[in-house]
Amino acid sequence: MPQVNIPEPTMQAGDLLCGFKVLRVETIEAMRLTAYEIEHIKTGAKVLHLHAFDRENLYAIGFRTPPEDSTGLPHILEHSVLAGSEKYPLKDAFKELIRSTMQTFINAFTYPDKTVYPVASQIRTDFFNLARVYTDLVLHPRMLKETFLQEGHHLEFAIPGNIESDLIISGIVYNEMKGVYSSPDSLMYKDIQENLYPDTIYALDSGGDPDVIPDLMYEQFRDFHRKYYAPTNARFFMYGDIPTSDHLQFLAEILDGLDRVEVDSSIKSQAFFPAPRRVSGTYPVDQDESITNRTVVNMAWMLAENKDFETALLLEILSGLLVGSAASPLRQALIDSGLGEDMTPVSGMESDLKQLMFCAGLRNVQNNDIQKIEKLILDSLEKIVAKGFDRELVEGILHQVEFHGKEISRGSYPYGITLMGNVFQTWLYDGDPLAGLDFAKAIERIRKLWTDDPQIFQKMTQKWLLDNPHRLLAVLEPDPGFSRKNEEKVKQKMAVMKNSFSKEQLREIDEQAACLKVFQAETDSPAAAASLPKLRLADIPRQVETIPTEHKVLSSVPVLEHDLFTNGIAYVDLAFDIAHVPEDLQPYLPLLGKIMSGMGAAGFTYDEMSKRIALNMGGFGYDLTTGFLADATDTWQKMIFSFKALYRNVPEAINTMYDILCEGDLDHEARMRDLIAERKNGLQSSVVPSGHVFAKRAAGAALTLPAYRDEQWHGRTQLRFVQQQSDDSDAARKNLRDKLGQLKTIIFTQNNLLINLTAEADGLALVRENIGRLLIKLPAGQRSDRPDQPLLAPVSAGIAVPTQVSYVARAMKAPPYNDPSSAILMLASRELSNSYLYKHIRVQGGAYGGMSSFDATLGIFAFLSYRDPHIAETLRVFQEAQKFYSENDMPADDMEKAIISALGALDKPLDPSGRGYVAMIRHFVGVTDQMRQSFRDQIFAATPRKVRETLAGYFEKASQSKAVAVFSAQEKLNEANKHMADKLNLEKLAEA
Numbered sequence: 005m006p007q008v009n010i011p012e013p014t015m016q017a018g019d020l021l022c023g024f025k026v027l028r029v030e031t032i033e034a035m036r037l038t039a040y041e042i043e044h045i046k047t048g049a050k051v052l053h054l055h056a057f058d059r060e061n062l063y064a065i066g067f068r069t070p071p072e073d074s075t076g077l078p079h080i081l082e083h084s085v086l087a088g089s090e091k092y093p094l095k096d097a098f099k100e101l102i103r104s105t106m107q108t109f110i111n112a113f114t115y116p117d118k119t120v121y122p123v124a125s126q127i128r129t130d131f132f133n134l135a136r137v138y139t140d141l142v143l144h145p146r147m148l149k150e151t152f153l154q155e156g157h158h159l160e161f162a163i164p165g166n167i168e169s170d171l172i173i174s175g176i177v178y179n180e181m182k183g184v185y186s187s188p189d190s191l192m193y194k195d196i197q198e199n200l201y202p203d204t205i206y207a208l209d210s211g212g213d214p215d216v217i218p219d220l221m222y223e224q225f226r227d228f229h230r231k232y233y234a235p236t237n238a239r240f241f242m243y244g245d246i247p248t249s250d251h252l253q254f255l256a257e258i259l260d261g262l263d264r265v266e267v268d269s270s271i272k273s274q275a276f277f278p279a280p281r282r283v284s285g286t287y288p289v290d291q292d293e294s295i296t297n298r299t300v301v302n303m304a305w306m307l308a309e310n311k312d313f314e315t316a317l318l319l320e321i322l323s324g325l326l327v328g329s330a331a332s333p334l335r336q337a338l339i340d341s342g343l344g345e346d347m348t349p350v351s352g353m354e355s356d357l358k359q360l361m362f363c364a365g366l367r368n369v370q371n372n373d374i375q376k377i378e379k380l381i382l383d384s385l386e387k388i389v390a391k392g393f394d395r396e397l398v399e400g401i402l403h404q405v406e407f408h409g410k411e412i413s414r415g416s417y418p419y420g421i422t423l424m425g426n427v428f429q430t431w432l433y434d435g436d437p438l439a440g441l442d443f444a445k446a447i448e449r450i451r452k453l454w455t456d457d458p459q460i461f462q463k464m465t466q467k468w469l470l471d472n473p474h475r476l477l478a479v480l481e482p483d484p485g486f487s488r489k490n491e492e493k494v495k496q497k498m499a500v501m502k503n504s505f506s507k508e509q510l511r512e513i514d515e516q517a518a519c520l521k522v523f524q525a526e527t528d529s530p531a532a533a534a535s536l537p538k539l540r541l542a543d544i545p546r547q548v549e550t551i552p553t554e555h556k557v558l559s560s561v562p563v564l565e566h567d568l569f570t571n572g573i574a575y576v577d578l579a580f581d582i583a584h585v586p587e588d589l590q591p592y593l594p595l596l597g598k599i600m601s602g603m604g605a606a607g608f609t610y611d612e613m614s615k616r617i618a619l620n621m622g623g624f625g626y627d628l629t630t631g632f633l634a635d636a637t638d639t640w641q642k643m644i645f646s647f648k649a650l651y652r653n654v655p656e657a658i659n660t661m662y663d664i665l666c667e668g669d670l671d672h673e674a675r676m677r678d679l680i681a682e683r684k685n686g687l688q689s690s691v692v693p694s695g696h697v698f699a700k701r702a703a704g705a706a707l708t709l710p711a712y713r714d715e716q717w718h719g720r721t722q723l724r725f726v727q728q729q730s731d732d733s734d735a736a737r738k739n740l741r742d743k744l745g746q747l748k749t750i751i752f753t754q755n756n757l758l759i760n761l762t763a764e765a766d767g768l769a770l771v772r773e774n775i776g777r778l779l780i781k782l783p784a785g786q787r788s789d790r791p792d793q794p795l796l797a798p799v800s801a802g803i804a805v806p807t808q809v810s811y812v813a814r815a816m817k818a819p820p821y822n823d824p825s826s827a828i829l830m831l832a833s834r835e836l837s838n839s840y841l842y843k844h845i846r847v848q849g850g851a852y853g854g855m856s857s858f859d860a861t862l863g864i865f866a867f868l869s870y871r872d873p874h875i876a877e878t879l880r881v882f883q884e885a886q887k888f889y890s891e892n893d894m895p896a897d898d899m900e901k902a903i904i905s906a907l908g909a910l911d912k913p914l915d916p917s918g919r920g921y922v923a924m925i926r927h928f929v930g931v932t933d934q935m936r937q938s939f940r941d942q943i944f945a946a947t948p949r950k951v952r953e954t955l956a957g958y959f960e961k962a963s964q965s966k967a968v969a970v971f972s973a974q975e976k977l978n979e980a981n982k983h984m985a986d987k988l989n990l991e992k993l994a995e996a
């Protein structure tokens with residue numbers, strides 16, 4: 005975790021070290037870091053180190069990789085280089101690194117114009133091992149033909165060995181991109197990007213268009229690597245507490261012997277359009293879904309160059325002013341018009357491109373209202389220019405920028421990744437890499453510009469939006485035949501292709517596919533396996549890390565306090581017990597959270613509330629969570645409201661929180677409708693991108709009460725429920741208001757509450773002093789009984805969704821945290837994900853992902869697949885995996901890797917708010933540090949025999965349960981049912 009102080013500069017501009025020249029050294033106080041911009045003299049490689057006292061060090065190597073077509077070459081290359089190099093001649097080095105290191109992050113990203121390979125670790129030896137292997141893979145990959153076929157595309161027969169069966173295309177990226185091309189949100193974004201920058205590389209898809217991917221040739225692929233993956237075109241980014249000189253020594257070794265190879269990878273700018281343009285396309289909806297009012301309309305503008313950081317930041321603020329909050333005037337005009345249901349997810353600014361883009365649009369509109377929407381947007385902008393922006397709205401946005409710059413935040417990504425993203429926005433286009441880091445200075449500067457010219461944002465609206473002809477009207481229409489037409493097109497193309505081949509050629513294709521399968525099934529030779537540097541168990545801490553927690557009581561309400569360095573930010577969680585909420589009210593809980601967070605309160609209208617939140621809080625949200633106790637003697641359920649605030653804003657943040665909880669307005673019906681529509685569309689569009697999560701929830705609901713609730717609140721059942729609530733009749737509205745009112749009375753009382761606080765000592769004291777006022781005003785409340793447990797019924801569900809690929813889940817009931825088998829099952833879920841399922845479902849099956857998860861809290865062990873071309877076959881693999889591990893001892897080497905991987909998962913670093921939150925959840929589960937230590941000890945002590953015996957016993961019992969769910973296209977589900985003894989019961993995702 006970063007500390008208060010800043011590392012002293014150890015070098016200065018002009019210094020020479022290990023063949024590098026220091027170009028610039030700067031201390032950025034607000035970010036607590038010292039930055040070094042450096043160049044490798046011989047190759048010209050660019051280096052940036054952000055030195056900070058954070059032990060989660062990050063290393064990344066990035067290249068500009070402008071695509072030349074839409075074959076997805078940069079993406080397939082990104083997948084392929086990580087397979088192996090001459091020095092590390094493995095089949096899949098990337099997977100081995102995941103399995104055998106304590107990496108806290110390891111991944112690779114293909115952007116429209118760059119490819120970046122980051123790794124992170126908290127252990128120094130591990131960090132350099134990872135960086136060394138990663139760089140070697142990237143610079144000197146083997147790029148075997150087999151890897152290209154596996155990751156990119158290849159031909160095979162639907163029934164291997166039978167050349168009479170259909171000829172099909174397979175490949176990991178090919179299937180991954182089929183998934184992307186099924187998602188309306190991705191299609192929306194793609195359509196805009198390709199047509200707003202038609203004369204640049206942004207008109208191409210670096211990820212790969214499934215129609216075009218099969219055109220990519222192996223030679224082309226090797227050439228591209230030779231050309232762009234040269235040190236001269238490379239940018240090395242490092243962050244963390246390892247000294248700069250150590251990094252330079254390491255890089256000097258890595259770059260030794262490499263020469264300067266100039267390559268023109270510059271990214272051309274798009275010339276401005278002389279006049280606005282229009283484009284239209286289609287997106288998939290389910291065959292029986294209604295298509296009225298399902299059109300999506302966006303307006304997009306091309307703005308300034310990213311290099312001009314000040315203009316970029318001003319535009320970012322302008323975007324926030326226009327559409328960023330409920331009080332934003334353009335957002336309000338669009339929502340209040342009633343022309344559509346909610347704003348499109350692309351609305352706002354996009355800054356990962358050379359020239360910035362701003363979008364605003366509505367979804368679920370009538371297709372004859374397109375012109376009206378265009379006019380509405382332009383008229384609203386005219387009005388905004390005439391009237392100006394509300395002062396508080398501007399202050400609120402400046403506060404948000406200040407807050408997020410100050411906050412030490414690590415979500416699922418390390419903090420270093422956030423900084424890296426920030427740096428690349430300017431660095432990639434040869435701008436100042438540090439321009440975007442010093443937010444404090446930037447905000448000061450913006451404030452001055454705004455004070456000097458209070459109309460600055462109106463003038464920008466005029467210049468960049470109203471007077472800017474580089475504008476696109478992008479329309480997407482729903483097409484129920486989208487997936488079918490696509491499938492047919494591919495089928496036809498394949499049939500034609502098949503006809504063009506002779507029998508001899510067909511046999512050859514089948515043989516090649518068989519060879520590929522053989523290659524995939526082979527294991528690495530012992531020599532290859534031994535080539536990777538090894539982390540020893542002795543390098544990994546034995547002791548669990550603890551989170552400081554003090555138990556207190558304030559006006560009879562229990563309080564947990566975590567004294568942690570938070571850089572002047574207080575995190576407050578109010579956790580209300582909801583276990584006693586009656587069954588018929590349970591489905592309303594998520595809507596309650598959504599509606600309370602978005603309505604007016606205490607005489608403030610909803611937009612005034614939204615401004616108050618932006619001015620006083622760094623963020624505000626709610627969560628519904630549930631689980632078993634560590635010994636499974638009981639379950640718990642909580643509704644948690646969380647906010648964060650700079651210390652100076654704590655009193656007003658608490659007042660705002662009180663108004664939301666106790667003075668909330670449920671009468672503004674139009675606003676309530678809008679919030680429900682937002683929730684419905686949000687849920688609906690998250691189904692396809694996280695199909696495996698929805699499938700896991702659907703299957704798990706058969707087995708335990710917590711998993712049942714999780715599905716009821718966040719799964720397909722919730723989606724259907726919200727769809728019902730969109731009913732606009734008077735009776736429905738009244739019913740909803742009544743139910744929400746009842747819930748508020750039942751939930752928001754003193755005796756349901758637990759308060760969780762995370763801050764430094766003075767911040768904790770400040771919250772304590774102020775929160776008393778809120779507590780006294782809450783009614784005391786009384787305990788009521790819990791409802792009877794709902795009936796848990798077996799699940800065997802096939803849920804039809806408009807997608808070209810499948811998501812398969814098989815769930816089993818997991819033992820509680822304290823059960824002696826839990827540590828082994830957790831370890832086994834990592835091992836299954838990293839090896840057996842990875843190999844059979846991804847490598848051999850061609851799915852984007854195959855994995856397993858263990859969750860003692862929800863009581864669910866699951867097998868999952870993601871963007872999978874198979875269903876029946878995948879369920880069979882799940883079965884075989886159980887058999888395999890029940891009958892075979894893991895080799896000693898794999899055992900050690902599984903232990904390291906499991907410990908790595910336990911030791912995932914958390915940011916301060918995450919640590920406070922996790923400590924609270926542990927409190928609900930009743931997990932003590934002692935229990936955690938014993939869990940950790942059991943992982944260290946795992947042996948192949950123990951794993952086999954535990955799994956054999958567990959699978960034998962647990963696999964009796966019936967809990968399977970598959971999200972896929974209806975035809976695929978029907979097809980799968982033909983091949984399965986246990987049929988899936990087909991359901992529609994949406995109410996017709």
Ligand SMILES: [Zn+2]
Binds near residue numbers: 079083177180
């Ligand atoms: Zn990919």
